[in-house]
Amino acid sequence: MKYILITGGVISGVGKGVISSSFGAILKSCGIEVTSIKIDPYINLDAGTFSPYEHGEVYVLDDGGEVDLDLGNYERFLNITLHKQNNITTGKIYQTVIDRERHGDYLGKTVQVVPHITDAVQEWVERVAQKPVSESGKTPEVCIIELGGIVGDIESMAFVEAFRQFQFRVKRENFCVAHVSLVPQPKTTGEHKTKPTQQSVRELRGLGLSPDIIVCRSERPIGDSVKEKISNFCHVAPQQIISIPDLYSVYEVPVFMENHGMAEYLSKRLQLDITPLPPLRKYMRSWIELGERMKHLKYEVTVGIVGKYTRLEDSYTSITKALNHAGNEIGCKVNIKFIEASNLEATMLVDDPVAYHSAWHNLCVCDCVVVPGGFGKRGVEGKIEACKWCRVNGKPFLGICLGFQTAVIEFARNVLKMEGANSTEVNEDTKYPVVIDMPEHNTGEMGGTMRLGKRTTVFKPSAIRSKINRLYGSVDKIDERHRHRYEVNPEYIQEFEKHGMQFVGVDVDQQRMEILELDNHPYYVAVQFHPEYLSRPMNPSPPFMGLILAARDKLKSYLHKGCKLSPREPQSDYYDSDEELHDLTAKKLNVGSNEHDDSSSAYSSSSVS
Structure with missing residues (x-):
């Protein structure tokens, strides 16, 4: 089993859920079975008693689980069926540990955050990652885990420690960390500011987790010089820094990320053996057509x-x-x-x-x-x-x-x-x-x-x-x-x-x-x-x-007409060549050019949040 941990920095609400879903959508397009887990550090057992003003809507699963709305993103992007166990909260973990203590499972030992809470988190993740998530009944090959909130929140410290241990438990070739951070661009200077990202990555590394990928969220694309600066201070190669500006639709994010060769990188980093890849328009065709249809x-x-x-x-x-x-x-x-x-x-x-x-x-x-x-x-x-x-x-x-x-x-x-x-x-x-x-x-x-x-x-x-x-x-x-x-x-x-x-x-x-x-x-x-x-x-x-x-x-x-729409013109007709697809072919991470970034339009930030 392979694991991708998604963490956040600077502020919450920058689109970790959509980015997590997009990682899964890319892998599914390559024929990899994927499952997802969302970790919410609050003490509530689930989201069922929240006011919608607290965390947005309460999303309901097939088995009656009342969960965070990000699980809705996972199901929509990946077209899978998740279960209430795919949503972990601090309340669920502590209730599990307390129940075990009441049953005498710890043989009179003092129950502590380390190792009992952290062990419970790791066991939960491993157990849920093995569950089939779709009608195919196949066991997932990759589990994408989104840690809610941001690094440094006191509520999430036990989870960060759990994953610090987990990376050694499952070995490096099976564990990858993607850190999503906001790169603001104050109107007074017009420059992208990297200091908040530097601080959040420094804190993450200080807690024992080093990001393999840094996903920079911004209103407009960031340039190569900004990537170089982040690379110098965050111990991550420039090729592993991805800029995701505000896009027309959240459903464009998977194609935008794969334009930077994400599948190829993950294949090498996690030894997934999904290379060589066909042209992007073949294995990401449905996502490309969806994005283009929305623009027309x-x-x-x-x-x-x-x-x-x-x-x-x-x-x-x-x-x-x-x-x-x-x-x-x-x-x-x-x-x-x-x-x-x-x-x-x-x-x-x-x-x-x-x-x-x-x-x-x-x-x-x-x-x-x-x-x-x-x-x-x-x-x-x-x-x-x-x-x-x-x-x-x-x-x-x-x-x-x-x-x-x-x-x-x-x-x-x-x-x-x-x-x-x-x-x-x-x-x-x-x-x-x-x-x-x-x-x-x-x-x-x-x-x-x-x-x-x-x-x-x-x-x-x-x-x-x-x-x-x-x-x-x-x-x-x-x-x-x-x-x-x-x-x-x-x-x-x-x-x-x-x-x-x-x-x-x-x-x-x-x-x-x-x-x-x-x-x-x-x-x-x-x-x-x-x-x-x-x-x-x-x-x-x-x-x-x-x-x-x-x-x-x-x-x-x-x-x-029997509930049939009039035939649509083939979406491939929008393009006569790969060049007209904005060079949307599978590339290595170091091929993502600033020219492509600059040609991307900036849209309302709410579209990706």
């Missing part, structure tokens, strides 16, 4: 996301990715407007009329609307208003989780005339509890007690001609990931369906409503599960495909 989108669609956590866009990372996946497939650039749900509520007309009118203006100019999940009472009435507006005005709509529930509440109030209908999460004493909690998932504890992970949804026989069923390929059942504690009250289902709200998908016991669709509407679909978690760059999620197609008024023709 012909149309635009504006999507409104009516959410409760819109102050931090990372709260809806998987949704924005899923929208972009669908847009790329259809040929549409997706422009996203984040709309704070509470600003749509009538009370805001008095409290903050500017915010109220701005929110409604943004909603009205959108081509389609997504109402995503969330918890608690705040903003629910605003989501209900958004559902009503989409229903009444024939605006393409996709409700997810809480968005599914608010669509039900709105329909009950305004179509079934159930005044005050609500969810018991919002009003326990409502006269019409159309959304209720699931008793078996309401244990009084917050963490890990929801209906979590992959579950099967069965389409009713009557749903055979529904839009959503046809988008899924007219199948009998589907598997999607869930994260919820409330459900539609089955006592009201007959009344809803009598008036045009069809529950076309249910759980395997036919007790829980999973998918609804409105009659006589261009596209009004809501789902209790989270389809965004299984969306992939080259395999978009069907509900999101339907939404973008409906926004472009192309859904009918798409369904009529």
Whole structure:
């Protein structure tokens, strides 16, 4: 087993997750089986109880693991299925060691950070690295480990020490360190400053880990002179220093890194035996075509996301990715407007009329609307208003989780005339509890007690001609990931369906409503599960495909053609030669020229972060 450890320096949030994923994408393109582990140094057992404002969205895995959003990047880039054990936290490690101590496994010895905690980290990594991560059932050959935070954080010191020991445990030829560091360029001087990178590498080396590769993140490409300076002070050859500026899309990063000969270097450093490599356009073809397709989108669609956590866009990372996946497939650039749900509520007309009118203006100019999940009472009435507006005005709509529930509440109030209908999460004493909690998932504890992970949804026989069923390929059942504690009250289902709200998908016991669709509407679909978690760059999620197609008024023709798009021109037609691919051929690290760097455009830093 080979291991690549990704560490960070200077500041967090510079794109370690995307860079880790890109290492894996490059190796997978070369036929190497890859798995990934994310280490989060916080004491929480998992990310399930975090506010989205803390760490962005909570990503849910097949086995119900509530994990850091970086595991979403790993699954999207590598097209693999990970497990909750692929996310290590300080809390999990300490709980493991304490449980062992209680069972007497340490034979009365004093339990300490070294060796007991550090040994537990190493054992966990080795155990998880051996687990198959895809349907192929093959054991991975390379494990990519991302250490969250930055070197020097007190929370991560035990993990750094664990990997200092680990490099000798597995031997040098099986262990490689890549350090990701920010190289700022202050506007006052216009020069790239290397001192922060020097300091972080010095600290990493002082803790016993020497980087083999330094990945420099910056707004614009850094020059050879800057690389030479970093090389002199960081004990790393200039050929092993890679500059990654802000790019148009995160999906360009694997090709950009491989343009510097990353696969060849890793093959030699870790003795992977994947050389000689064919021309880059052959083994990285899908990534090259994806990047180019995103630059040649012909149309635009504006999507409104009516959410409760819109102050931090990372709260809806998987949704924005899923929208972009669908847009790329259809040929549409997706422009996203984040709309704070509470600003749509009538009370805001008095409290903050500017915010109220701005929110409604943004909603009205959108081509389609997504109402995503969330918890608690705040903003629910605003989501209900958004559902009503989409229903009444024939605006393409996709409700997810809480968005599914608010669509039900709105329909009950305004179509079934159930005044005050609500969810018991919002009003326990409502006269019409159309959304209720699931008793078996309401244990009084917050963490890990929801209906979590992959579950099967069965389409009713009557749903055979529904839009959503046809988008899924007219199948009998589907598997999607869930994260919820409330459900539609089955006592009201007959009344809803009598008036045009069809529950076309249910759980395997036919007790829980999973998918609804409105009659006589261009596209009004809501789902209790989270389809965004299984969306992939080259395999978009069907509900999101339907939404973008409906926004472009192309859904009918798409369904009529059997859910097939019009043939695209071959992506290889963008290039007549390897030179027009910006010399994108497999190279050694020392061939990466500054000319290529200078020709790369600088884009918003959020695209790679």
